[in-house]
Amino acid sequence: MDNTFGLLYRITTFGESHGGAVGVVIDGCPAGHQISIERVQHFLNRRRPGQSHLSTPRAEQDQVECLSGLVNNISLGTPITLIVRNKDAKQDHYSDLAQVYRPSHADYTTDAKFGVKAPSGGGRASARETIGRVAAAAVAEQVLETLIPGYQTVAFVESVKDIKADIQSPESISREQVDQTPLRCPDESSQRAMEACIVAAKKKGDSVGGTIFCGIKNCLPGLGAPVFDKLEADLAKAMMSLPASKGFEVGSGFSATQLFGSEHNDEFENQGGKIRTRSNRSGGIQGGISNGEFIYLRVAFKPVATIFKDQASVDREGQEVVMKPKAGRHDPCVLPRAVPMIEAMATLVIMDHYLRQLAFTHGRGPHKV
Amino acid sequence: MDNTFGLLYRITTFGESHGGAVGVVIDGCPAGHQISIERVQHFLNRRRPGQSHLSTPRAEQDQVECLSGLVNNISLGTPITLIVRNKDAKQDHYSDLAQVYRPSHADYTTDAKFGVKAPSGGGRASARETIGRVAAAAVAEQVLETLIPGYQTVAFVESVKDIKADIQSPESISREQVDQTPLRCPDESSQRAMEACIVAAKKKGDSVGGTIFCGIKNCLPGLGAPVFDKLEADLAKAMMSLPASKGFEVGSGFSATQLFGSEHNDEFENQGGKIRTRSNRSGGIQGGISNGEFIYLRVAFKPVATIFKDQASVDREGQEVVMKPKAGRHDPCVLPRAVPMIEAMATLVIMDHYLRQLAFTHGRGPHKV
């Protein structure tokens, strides 16, 4: 059950980083929608490593193939299966690591849970697992655009280590702006400093983390639910299920704790017949349900665990060892590649709640309380 | 589906704050466990408003009644139903608010979603809804204690507005220490300052927020899952589904972004045959799965939306109005009462994953990879 996400737009991902293929089955995509596989490929390209000198040289092609669910690019309402073959699996890179638990990786816990340990380490606990998520969201986005006018998610790198971008109006940033630099930070001077920081860390064999900001534009009011499936709760789960994420906040987030209620509340007004809030510290969600304003959130990522320095550890037999990793192929900073993953998770949550809301709205009776 | 949480320890809560009763059905509680209803009552008392001058004078008794699932205090393996009658429902308190959307409450979004608006406002979006959660966790805790030696959750108020407690070793704090003061902050001097801060806000008709720290002691390694149902992801959803929560972090959390990988990684060592980490920035979870260390997390709560100051808003007909609330009965700060709610949500997540892990562990084959 762990590999399934969503109730009505239900995706199941599969695949280890070094097996035959990774992919996703999408169950619940409505019929009659035009789905461009090229656009799915474009999303996967954004997620792919090896896009710049900042990330791993692993030159995967990540070519997507559709096995079911579409005829002539039209969705049939049946499961859409998308796979990407694993081409560049140099398994020997990892062989000497196979018996040692890498610090702050999933090796030890995977072993504790399953009693087996995939040759490539944590098995499913790999950034490569997110290919299925991004592909599923690329389909969902094409559907949502036809159902919700103006629907869009835009994420960007907001901070790397102690360098924070200065973005005045995040709701006006476009995905094109974000993609102009490999770092995916739309603040020109900050992104130069971030880049320098990452390059310096890489030189030392070290890694860095940071935060990503994500906005959802033109979401309808009424999506979400009042109790466990609050929109912010499902977004939190979605984001905290991404590898290396350590924190999540929505709207004012942790900074809300510094304000009085009278400073924090968002007053309502009538803007030409539309009920709007004057401020948006709620982040577009109130009581678990969207209010039609700009939804925004922030995710914290730790510095990636793979570093090229000596580290103390223990092997599967319990022997204490010192790991002396050779140079390998990993990002010193996952932030730029995490941008499309976060957009993907946001869209998967919205898509699911949108379908759920269709049943609610159209099943409604005529009576008011 | 929104009112259900968990896969194998599955709870369904019900009840509005001003209807006949609130409660919970617990499906999946294993049979043969001794369950003390007095202890469930004790948990509800900790959650209840009116415990001190810091919280609302609403003198609810929250007397729990068990409708099913127990015979002579032994669990039958069938659904356990626990209800609390709503006794003190002075509905008129709310009548003049019924047609105005209170800022930063769930009134408007509930109306947008359901097309109806309960007389008491947001309906299910009420702190009273959490009674069912706390009761269900009080049952789970009694079961977990027999299955996992030393299992315990302890949460406390860590900050109120800009006042932060100084707790050196949170893993040594006990629930008794926390409950010694109504504020539930085990740092004596900080809690006095916090109390003054809350009293001052109350006098001005205002409200304040803060953060809660929660630790889970003696969790087994192997709980959780590597992909969507990561332990931290399910904990995040659990916490972000509590009313007024705005942010979540696990382990090093947002502060992880300030460190190099070489500073952040938790090296392994062998402590008398047990694999342990030397530090615990992972917060007891790696790659979504517990590693046996102390699990800890933090939740941010906004200042509660109910304040006693004039606020601009809009009524259901779209007319702009100024709300001039009379004195009512609400907390100026939810933090102390949120402590048992957070412990409850943590236990619900652990209980569910523990049962899931039983199937995994005992279904395992003999082969290693």
Added chain:
Amino acid sequence: MDNTFGLLYRITTFGESHGGAVGVVIDGCPAGHQISIERVQHFLNRRRPGQSHLSTPRAEQDQVECLSGLVNNISLGTPITLIVRNKDAKQDHYSDLAQVYRPSHADYTTDAKFGVKAPSGGGRASARETIGRVAAAAVAEQVLETLIPGYQTVAFVESVKDIKADIQSPESISREQVDQTPLRCPDESSQRAMEACIVAAKKKGDSVGGTIFCGIKNCLPGLGAPVFDKLEADLAKAMMSLPASKGFEVGSGFSATQLFGSEHNDEFENQGGKIRTRSNRSGGIQGGISNGEFIYLRVAFKPVATIFKDQASVDREGQEVVMKPKAGRHDPCVLPRAVPMIEAMATLVIMDHYLRQLAFTHGRGPHKV
């Protein structure tokens, strides 16, 4: 999870036959519908034992109480909780049976599964458990009637032992006709023979079984799904989850095996712009999805296991014993009371698939294949 049924109209039943109460939480009832509790009570009365000399003298009142989800009889879109207190629990009736496994009851298997054995025998395996199902369906029926014009389920007793009713056009039978006799068989002469058969069995301390026919009128085309959640598959699960049911068939059922394909196929025709089938051996469902025709099915019930004759058995300690039951209070034939249960299960399936179909239909894109 066992106590929950449905995906979008999701009901969770609870309660043992001799505990505090039995009941149901309905999650997913759309908002804004007028729900008459009197009508729920009417359904429960139809299900209740003690309605005639044919059934048990247990004079339960089964008075329903609503704990949540309605304000002024209007649904809020939140969980609707309905309970019935257990009033007439003469537990001593059962005390001497508590340690012996009654043949063909759930006593032994309940013990094998849970390791506990409720004083009343099988615990949840009681006809009384169906109260929650019938109450939940009574709510659903009121909603469906406003959403699907002419929607109705009508079931009746079709056979008792070897006596089979002769009903020419079951689609024209009304619920009122069925309820005219305590036996709920709308064929006057057959029902007299059935009654005689039951009375004779009762005199001998024995029991009898039979079949129930159920029709669903005016179901829309398009409900159901093509793979696992075929409408007939969900109906089969629903019916086979009723106590004492042993068989299920839809449309032509087992008799279909006697025909050639050319005799069995339902040809299509255009009736004034509406696509209809000339015959209806499909029973209103093709490939798992409703086609708009009359849906009909049949359920077989075994003779109830409680009889008043000596029977060999074994007690919990493994001792072989001969059970010599005193006179107690059970039906010699569950068929008449099973009629509203079967209507209820049919409506629960249709309601769930109707809500699911709303999301499908309204999420559809404009393209055809």
Added chain:
Amino acid sequence: MDNTFGLLYRITTFGESHGGAVGVVIDGCPAGHQISIERVQHFLNRRRPGQSHLSTPRAEQDQVECLSGLVNNISLGTPITLIVRNKDAKQDHYSDLAQVYRPSHADYTTDAKFGVKAPSGGGRASARETIGRVAAAAVAEQVLETLIPGYQTVAFVESVKDIKADIQSPESISREQVDQTPLRCPDESSQRAMEACIVAAKKKGDSVGGTIFCGIKNCLPGLGAPVFDKLEADLAKAMMSLPASKGFEVGSGFSATQLFGSEHNDEFENQGGKIRTRSNRSGGIQGGISNGEFIYLRVAFKPVATIFKDQASVDREGQEVVMKPKAGRHDPCVLPRAVPMIEAMATLVIMDHYLRQLAFTHGRGPHKV
């Protein structure tokens, strides 16, 4: 959600009969089990058409490929993905049928539900969809054999049209005996008559149906659940989700309605310390839970809808037409190929309930009631 089956052993099937591939993702297969892909292939071969002159000449090879979840044939505890490419898709065979609703097929209802109609007709409503189910069960069977000593399912053709096999002790029939004839009926003389019946129907362009008997050997006591997820209810859903099935019965089934309770009840006895029933009209299940006896059930299949005779119908524009099908490639009788499908569905249900029972059993407390 329709394409997913099971709670803990959760399978999701995908693929249309004439797209890129069909297959399955298995989520929940325990780790550490040796899984032979050759054995999966063997199961698919049993399901495959073209095995004899009795079935369609469509010479699919149905070569299975594993994309994830296994390393060196050992299960990792991660999703196992198995696909079969569609090789022999002569789409033009179907082109002239694409716009006409074939009688008693899923064409019309698929169109009614989804608003699209796959070129190959009903899309997912194809016997080819069952490849994923059979593959998933072939994995489950290998796991179950190591966990439950002696576990086995054996199904066989019990009747074709009005010819009924005479099998005295079905619990002693082996799968090898069944597979000795293409008809998969282990009664030599009956199977000859059945074969003649099918050949005669084929000559006339017609089709026939029949029933399949399925037994489950050595199932543990305690599997199943007392309310909605009764073992017989889940088996009923499983079987009624197979294409062309019209009826289901367990144990004594419909014939139970002909007996008195005193004739039908299964008395208990102590056989060398083991609690057994003297007769087995319960079919190994009491109150939804297995009692350790031989589980048996029966499924009715209609004559397949594809026949080679003129039939009246309607096209997508509503025009009445007469279908004059050319010779094509379909079975005149699905029964022999349905045998492995039914075994597969039985194993999927048992596997899921077995994993669920592991959590129950090992989560149990020490107290008895």
